[in-house]
Amino acid sequence: MAGGMNAILKAAGLCVLLSAFPVSAQEERLGGGDDAPEPAHGIAMHGEPKYPADFEHFDYVNPDAPKGGQVHLAALGNYDSFNPYIVRGVAANGADYLNDTLMVSSADEPFTMYGLIAESIRVPDDRSWAEFTLREDARWHDGEPITVEDVIFSLNILREEGHPMYRQYYANVDSAEKTGRRKVRFNFSGGENLELPLIIGQLPILPKHYWEERDFTRAVREPPVGSGPYRVADYELGRHVTYERVEDYWGKDLAVNQGRYNFDSIRYDYYRDETVIRQAVKAGEVDFRQENQAKAWALDYETPAAESGRLILEEIPHERPTGMQGFAMNTRRPVFSDPRVRRAMAYAFDFEWSNRNLFFGLYDRTESYFSNSELASRGLPEGRELELLEPHRDKLPEEVFEEEYFAPSTDGSGWPRENLKTAFELLEEAGWVVRDMELVHEDTGEQMRFEILIYSTAFERVVLPYVHNLRRLGIDPTVRLVDTSQYINRLREFDFDMTVASWGQSDSPGNEQRNYWSSAAAEMPGSRNLPGIQDPVVDALIEDVIQAGSREELIAATRAMDRVLLWGHYVVPHWHSRVDRLVYWNKFDHPETIPEQGFSFDNWWIDEERARRLREGEELVETPAEEQGG
Structure with missing residues (x-):
């Protein structure tokens, strides 16, 4: 699962069903027997967890780190809500501190989770269900216990009233039921999917007693009740927010929390411009x-x-995957519906010149959606990767099988003559011709023009040289700089032609890929499928990734999907560090x-x-x- 809970997805999900069985009948039905799975302290996507049941802390923390002190951080833009789980509003930085999850990921394994609110997890070999036992002492900040009812309520409200991506992320969670005073079981559907117990472990748990009498769909302008290591101590909407460490935090002695959350308070001050933020850093x-x-x-x-x-x-x-950042083209718009046009756009971007003159040579070119990892496609497809691609050969461009993908490169001189010549050839194939120094469509005579949407003034210096090369092709691009709120809202509605976008990835991609690239996500406002990809081959490869039964199978499926996305030319790749x-x-x-x-x-x-x-x-x-x- 890439990038944690904030990488989530879309689709249509089934309503969570509360079982009608009495608790005693459920326990009799699910428990007992020599072949019943034993509860475990953690679960790995593939293989076994690195840390044993009696581990004291993660290897990458200092368990003796002193507590104390105040920290001042900066945030860009503004905020108007403390609810990060809905479409409406802009949530405050740090709002994720307020709510704990059932389990927590380690940072030194591809994808392994250990108990947080849940003290243990029980799954069968086929991972068709998962049962969690909650910790007896798990508490909300108001002193109320965290219950099974809170867990089931959280899944229900996120899928029914939360951001649409939750419906897809939890689409294969068929039902949830109480199986004991502190036990909750999730039943899964949709075939083999080893990731499901882990992604349900990422579920943020929300207090039923707080939310059931409030409108969850509206931006929350006062801090809600939480259970995490920090609570809101002070705030002024849109200007600043301060979180204070909860002294009697119920989970402070857990192994997964040792050496973490050490500051007494964390304050975010909001700024309109990153240049001003840098001045504030230098001023202390x-x-x-x-x-x-x-x-x-x-x-x-x-x-x-x-x-x-x-x-x-x-x-x-x-050593984490750096994902993909680039100029994303909205294929919902006619100007970018042709892959030859999209490919031509890449030939107009002179990365080598930008890296030399703007970036001081500090970046590497991105040539994969999973760059900086073993998941990135390379060479030509072979072995299991080729087997996954072969059934789709007649629906894919021949380059997928015959060429290794490389982003167009230049000599860095600032005059990419050969690249622009290639771009002209591609555009001509797609029906665009030059007349009176303008690139026009041969049928309509209308000039190619589109808007590049950005929210950061720092990106203007990157976009403007690109615009200069586009104009050399006879295109009429414009750059639209908007504030962060407008930018977010326009992306949610797919109201753009081209924009700067990024997709983070993890070492273990899975269900979140549906939200990134699936046909269903392309039609769902708020999804991460900004290019509007609607390709049955991509849909099939996403499912291959999700259903991978081993690390080797996951690598092969991810490389196959990566290769198809690259040759779809949905973005002009940028760079990474x-x-x-x-x-x-x-x-x-x-x-x-x-x-x-x-x-x-x-x-x-x-x-x-x-x-x-x-x-x-x-x-x-x-x-x-x-x-x-x-």
């Missing part, structure tokens, strides 16, 4: 930022504070061990001695021992 008003702009990383933090060691710039390598670039004031410390998924700020803590020296204005660059005479 923001403590930590993950920098995602190469120019800013290279130039904006050359300050006395950085030279003295008070402001730290750190690159932390990671294999490091996380962090800027922070020198009062933090973090674990030495960094998992494959990269750093997590929730594992960091404040070093009081460094914080004191920072407050008192001391330089924090260490003097080498030989210079000290030692």
Whole structure:
């Protein structure tokens, strides 16, 4: 499952059914017998969990990390809700802190989950159902116990009234039933799907006693009751929100939480512009930022504070799939309905020039939807991957079988003459010709024109050179810069021609791929299928990914799907980085061990001695021992 709960999906799901069996009858029906599966502390997508039942903490945390301190972070745009599970409104940054899930993923395994609200999970060999036993001491912040009724209510309300993606994500959860005072069983449908027990483990649990008398579909403008490590302490809608660590948090002593959630409070201040955020970082008003702009990383933090060691710039390598970012074309619009036109758009983007002149050479070109991982397609299809593709040969372009995909490249000079020539040839094949220096359709005589929708001023400098090359082709593109709220709403309604989009991926893709690429998702407002892909081959390959019975099968199916998506030319691929670039004031410390998924700020803590020296204005660059005479 890619990217955790926020990667979720769409489709039509069945209503969750509460069993009519008395509890005692259910327990008799489901339990007992020598062949009944034993409860387990965790579950892996393939194989066995890395950590044993008696593990004390994850390897990538510091279990002795001190608690305390206040952290100031920055958020872009604004917010008007504390409900991150619906279409309406923009949820506050950090709202996910409020609600725990049944289980939690580790960051050093492809996809393995361990009990959080659930102390154990029980599944049969075919994973056709999963039964969770809730922890006796799991509590809401108002002191009420977390119950089986809360769990069933959460699944029901998310699928019926939550974001449409939940209906697809949980589409194969056929029913949920109470099987004991602290036991809940989910029954699955739709054939073999090893992921289902894990994705139901990601279910955010919501308090029935709070929500059942409120309208879940509306933006919530006051903090709801939660169960997680933090609660809202202070807020002003659209301007700031502060979360405080819950001192009596019910789950603070669990192994999965050791060394995590160490700050006493976390405050998000909202800014309209990322340039202003960077100024706030340098002024000490923001403590930590993950920098995602190469120019800013290279130039904006050359300050006395950085030279003295008070402001730290750190690159932390990671091995997680970097997914896909690119100029996404909306195939619902006639201008991008032809794959030859979409392919031509890629030849107009000069990545090499941009990387050299705009990005200081800090990026690698993305050539897979699963870049930086073994899931990325490579070479020509063979073995099991070829077997999965072969039944669809007559529906696929021949390049899928005969060419390895490479994004168009240039010499970086800024004049991609050969690439534009190729683009002209593709456009001519698709019925577009040049007349009076304009690219027009040979039948209608209308010039090709479209709008590129963006929300970040930082992206203008990337888009404008691309626009320049498009105009060299005789196209009339325009760039539309809107605020984040309008941008989100327009994407939800697929109201764009071309935009900058990204799709995160995990080491274990699964059900979320339906929300990304399926035909059903293409017609569902709010889905992540922004290009509007409606391809029965892609639909079939998504199911191959979901139903993969082994790691080897998953890799083969994912590579096959990746290859078909690439040759569909739905995006003009951008770039990726294999490091996380962090800027922070020198009062933090973090674990030495960094998992494959990269750093997590929730594992960091404040070093009081460094914080004191920072407050008192001391330089924090260490003097080498030989210079000290030692």
